């Protein structure tokens with residue numbers, strides 16, 4: 001995805017493909033979409049969840065519970081949007 005390559009200048013807010021600094025003002029650039037919030041990651045986690053729930057991935061019971069809990073709470077957040 002193109003968006004994953006984009007950086008945003010912390011100073012002027014301009015989007016750029018450069019990873020070091022802003023081409024306009026030389027300001028520091030940051031990733032506007034941290035990986036942990038990207039849709040791709042969410043779907044990856046969801047798929048992981050499905051495998052855990054269907055038993056394709058074997059996990060200790062306490063870890064399994066945490067994963068399922070996290071998965072369902074993520075769904076809840078999405079609904080509230």
Ligand SMILES: [Zn+2]
Pocket residue numbers: 009010011012013014022023024025026027
């Ligand atoms: Zn700038």
